[in-house]
Amino acid sequence: MISKIVFGASLLASVSLLSSAAMAQTVGFSQIGSESGWRAAETTLTKQEAEKRGIDLKFADAQQKQENQIKALRSFIAQGVDAILIAPVVETGWDAVLEEAKDAEIPVILLDRTVDSSKDLYLTAVGSDLEHEGKVAGDWLVKDVGDKQCNVVELQGTTGSSPAIKRKAGFEAAIAGHDNIKITRSQTGDFTRAKGKEVMESFLKAENGGKDICALYAHNDDMAVGAIQAIKEAGLKPGTDIKVVSIDAVPDIFQALAAGEANATVELTPNMAGPAFDALKAYMDDKKEPPKFIQTESKLYTQADDPKAVYEEKKGLGY
Amino acid sequence: MNARTLPLLATVLIFIIAYALCYLQFPAILSTRVVGNLLTDNAFLGIVAVGMTFVIISGGIDLSVGSVIAFSGVFIAVMLRDTGLGPWPVFALLLVITTLFGAAMGATIHFLQMPPFIVTLAGMFLARGMAYVLSIDSVPINDETISVLQRLYWLMPGKGRLTLIGGLMLVVVVVGIIVAQRTRFGTNVYALGGGAQTARLMGVPVARTTMQVYAVSGFLAGLSGIVFAIYTSAGYSLATVGVELDAIAAVVIGGTLLTGGSGFVAGTLIGVLIMGLIQTYIIFDGTLSSWWTKIAIGMLLLGFIVLQKALVWAGGRRTEAAAGKG
Numbered sequence: 001m002i003s004k005i006v007f008g009a010s011l012l013a014s015v016s017l018l019s020s021a022a023m024a025q026t027v028g029f030s031q032i033g034s035e036s037g038w039r040a041a042e043t044t045l046t047k048q049e050a051e052k053r054g055i056d057l058k059f060a061d062a063q064q065k066q067e068n069q070i071k072a073l074r075s076f077i078a079q080g081v082d083a084i085l086i087a088p089v090v091e092t093g094w095d096a097v098l099e100e101a102k103d104a105e106i107p108v109i110l111l112d113r114t115v116d117s118s119k120d121l122y123l124t125a126v127g128s129d130l131e132h133e134g135k136v137a138g139d140w141l142v143k144d145v146g147d148k149q150c151n152v153v154e155l156q157g158t159t160g161s162s163p164a165i166k167r168k169a170g171f172e173a174a175i176a177g178h179d180n181i182k183i184t185r186s187q188t189g190d191f192t193r194a195k196g197k198e199v200m201e202s203f204l205k206a207e208n209g210g211k212d213i214c215a216l217y218a219h220n221d222d223m224a225v226g227a228i229q230a231i232k233e234a235g236l237k238p239g240t241d242i243k244v245v246s247i248d249a250v251p252d253i254f255q256a257l258a259a260g261e262a263n264a265t266v267e268l269t270p271n272m273a274g275p276a277f278d279a280l281k282a283y284m285d286d287k288k289e290p291p292k293f294i295q296t297e298s299k300l301y302t303q304a305d306d307p308k309a310v311y312e313e314k315k316g317l318g319y
Numbered sequence: 320m321n322a323r324t325l326p327l328l329a330t331v332l333i334f335i336i337a338y339a340l341c342y343l344q345f346p347a348i349l350s351t352r353v354v355g356n357l358l359t360d361n362a363f364l365g366i367v368a369v370g371m372t373f374v375i376i377s378g379g380i381d382l383s384v385g386s387v388i389a390f391s392g393v394f395i396a397v398m399l400r401d402t403g404l405g406p407w408p409v410f411a412l413l414l415v416i417t418t419l420f421g422a423a424m425g426a427t428i429h430f431l432q433m434p435p436f437i438v439t440l441a442g443m444f445l446a447r448g449m450a451y452v453l454s455i456d457s458v459p460i461n462d463e464t465i466s467v468l469q470r471l472y473w474l475m476p477g478k479g480r481l482t483l484i485g486g487l488m489l490v491v492v493v494v495g496i497i498v499a500q501r502t503r504f505g506t507n508v509y510a511l512g513g514g515a516q517t518a519r520l521m522g523v524p525v526a527r528t529t530m531q532v533y534a535v536s537g538f539l540a541g542l543s544g545i546v547f548a549i550y551t552s553a554g555y556s557l558a559t560v561g562v563e564l565d566a567i568a569a570v571v572i573g574g575t576l577l578t579g580g581s582g583f584v585a586g587t588l589i590g591v592l593i594m595g596l597i598q599t600y601i602i603f604d605g606t607l608s609s610w611w612t613k614i615a616i617g618m619l620l621l622g623f624i625v626l627q628k629a630l631v632w633a634g635g636r637r638t639e640a641a642a643g644k645g
Contacts, residue, residue: 028605058605066551066558068598068609071360075602078352079345092459093551096469100480116459 027280028058028076029273030069030086037250038270039087040318042112046085046273053277066090073097077104083123083280085273087111098122107283111272124279124290126272130166131173133298134219136266137245138174140300141215144243144263147180150214153203154186155196155227157219164188167219167247184212189223196223200230210236215243221253221265228261239263239303249301251314257307267299270317325630326574326623327586333619334589337596345603351479353599355472358485361595363388363547363559365488365588368566368573369495370539372587375570376499377532378512378579379435383424383442384540385562387417389555390450391544396458396554399465406464414541420446421537425530439533443563450556457555460548468549484546491539495584508532512579569594572619576627593619 027050034040043059050057058081060072066089076084077100084106088094091114098121101108110125141152154171157164168186175181185203189196196218204210210231218224224246231238238244238261246253249267256262279290301310342349358365367384374381391413398409420442427438472480499505507528510518519525548554573590575582597615601607 028602056605058602060602060605061609063609066553066555067360067363067547070551071356071595071598072602074356074360075353075599078350078356078599079347079603090457090553090555092457092553095466095552099470104478 026056026058026079026081027277028060028072028079028081028084030060030062030072030076030084032062032069032087032089033064034061034318035064037319038248038268041270041314042087042272044316044318045271046111049271049273049277053281055277062089064089066093070094070097073101073108077101077106080104081106082284084108085111085276087272088113088115091116095121107280109276109280111276119292123283124276124292124294126276126279126294126296128268128296128298130163131170132295133247133266133268134167134170134172135174136170136298136300137167137217137247137264138171140264140266140302141217141243141245142175142178142181145181145214148214150181151184151207151212152181152215152217153200153207153213154183155189155199155216155218155223156186157188157191157223159188161191163191164219171217183217189218189226191220191222193222193226196226197230198226199223200227201234204230204234204236210234210242213242215245218244218246221246221248221250224262224265225252225256228256232261237261249299249310249314251311251319254301254307254311254314257301257303257305258311260303262303264300264302267297267301269296269299272296323581324583326576326626327583327589329623329626330572330574330586330589330593334593334596337593341596341600341603345600348599348603351475351477353479355475355479355481355485357592357595357599358488359480359482359550361591362482362484362488363543363550364562364565364569364594365591366491366546367536367540367543367562368569368587368591369491369584370536370543371563371566372495372570372573372575372582372584373499373508373532374435374536375567375575375577376512376579376582377508377529378515379428379529379532380439380567381421381424381442381533381536381540382436382439382563383420383446384536384543384566385559385564386443386446386450387420387537387540388544388547388559388562389557390446390453391417391541392548392551392554392558393450393453393458393556394554395545395548396460397453399460399462400458406462410545413545414538417541417544418534418538421540422530422534424537425533426526428533429526429529447556453556454554455556457553460552460554465549465552469552484549487542487546491542492584492588495587499584504528504531509580512576512581514580565594568616568620571623572616574623577624 029046031043047057062068069089094115094117098117102121107123109123112127114125187199189199207213216227224244228238231242244262245264247266249265253262253265275294282288394413395409398404424438424442427433428435468483471483475481507523510521510523511528515525569590570587571577572593573586594616598612601609601611
């Protein structure tokens with residue numbers, strides 16, 4: 001009798017083991033490198049998300065080289081991982097290795113960048129919508145200023161880069177139809193702190209010492225941080241005299257938010273792996289095909305969102 | 320066993336032991352899939368390392384090869400995009416260019432009596448610069464023939480793939496072994512590495528051999544560039560930075576003396592495979608930083624340099640002892 005119960009229990013246990021085996025156990029992750037703080041945070045979060053789900057994550061840093069990424073993918077396939085995540089360093093040249101993964105029936109998910117291969121070679125791509133980010137920033141400003149007249153100066157990203165083009169277009173779309181808000185000056189700050197400060201200084205000089213500027217829109221936080229410095233040096237109060245809204249949500253901007261020197265930031269979440277693992281689970285467990293593009297949330301943070309706490313939370317991610 | 324073959328034997332032994340250790344931890348590493356990957360993924364490095372073996376045996380060094388590979392990729396991509404030429408004429412044209420480029424460096428080294436280090440360093444900047452002039456962006460290659468070449472493989476038992484480019488590397492190695500061991504040119508290269516003065520006295524055409532050595536290296540760098548273009552189906556001017564150093568490391572780990580005069584092409588293949596194996600192990604493990612690859616290769620290099628010094632020293636003592644007896 002007892003042996004029967006034990007047998008039944010062990011059978012039950014093995015059944016439940018089997019069902020959990022449907023979820024990916026081992027996932028390979030080929031990361032571009034650690035060229036920016038954001039990418040380091042993405043790596044940290046991917047590891048955390050995998051651990052949370054009990055997934056054994058095989059991590060390979062490609063040191064910015066495509067050949068290393070191809071090698072990593074081939075090794076993952078040879079090892080027989082259950083799924084592969086990749087943040088591809090360039091768009092071209094992935095067909096052969098993706099086909100190999102497909103032949104081995106290993107689903108591949110692209111993180112935050114895309115490839116020019118045929119869409120049936122990968123399961124899905126997880127990324128942010130750059131234009132949407134710009135729109136979220138613009139919507140915030142529209143709501144914040146209400147009917148008041150507002151002249152905006154814009155610090156663009158690197159000329160011609162897709163974040164610069166799309167974040168500009170999104171912001172413009174948001175303020176279109178609100179005639180009280182006008183972009184009076186727009187120049188590139190190259191996504192850097194130093195350049196952001198320098199260009200803001202020239203904006204301030206050109207706009208009556210800054211008295212004619214109501215808000216600053218920067219395509220990334222780094223330029224905003226530089227511009228805040230310039231505003232302070234010009235004797236104005238950033239966040240009050242000139243509103244500051246930017247994109248990315250890196251830790252430093254939360255310090256500025258906490259100090260009242262910045263007003264809002266839109267998060268480019270480094271947590272691309274969370275949605276990727278969720279899609280993978282749905283695919284493995286229920287055979288549910290995800291859409292080919294999964295858009296991550298572009299969350300808006302303002303001074304009301306306890307920036308101190310967010311700063312503490314983000315600080316440890318490796319930004 | 321003598322001082323000439325000992326480094327080669329050490330390399331082979333290290334490779335077998337390392338593979339066995341990897342196998343104990345990850346049984347999947349002993350599969351035709353991994354073997355196929357090692358050959359395919361390191362094809363461009365293997366080919367260029369064969370050329371580097373000849374250069375180092377001759378007592379020289381060629382720092383230009385990494386840039387030449389990048390230039391080749393961009394050249395192929397741009398030519399296929401902008402001209403009506405098919406891939407085969409483009410390949411042929413490219414090989415002529417890179418071979419002449421190598422020969423010109425060889426001529427400069429010999430006739431201007433310049434150190435190979437400086438001349439090929441200039442070549443490195445020149446080739447990289449030319450790649451940038453052709454295109455700054457990564458240029459995709461959308462050619463039917465090339466995508467067919469990319470997909471050509473022989474399915475080994477166990478689902479491993481011996482790809483065309485992996486096979487080509489093995490062919491280059493075999494031809495390299497034959498040329499080094501069985502031809503006049505091969506003998507001249509070894510003689511040149513033993514000392515230009517002695518070689519001249521032995522009747523070796525020093526000028527011609529020097530030019531030929533760098534021409535071979537240039538040709539193989541061009542071939543490696545073709546393989547790399549097929550491998551990634553794109554040309555990118557920032558690609559293969561530092562590959563010349565990987566190639567030198569593979570040659571030295573493969574048992575070739577950095578001072579020239581002694582070494583084997585077969586050893587270079589093993590050197591390339593050892594480096595590939597380290598990388599595979601680190602990816603299989605999945606928790607180590609990939610920079611450990613560089614650390615492991617650095618330590619191996621150091622080990623081999625010490626081994627070489629020790630052998631030269633032991634060899635010197637043996638001759639002394641023999642002289643003493645006589």
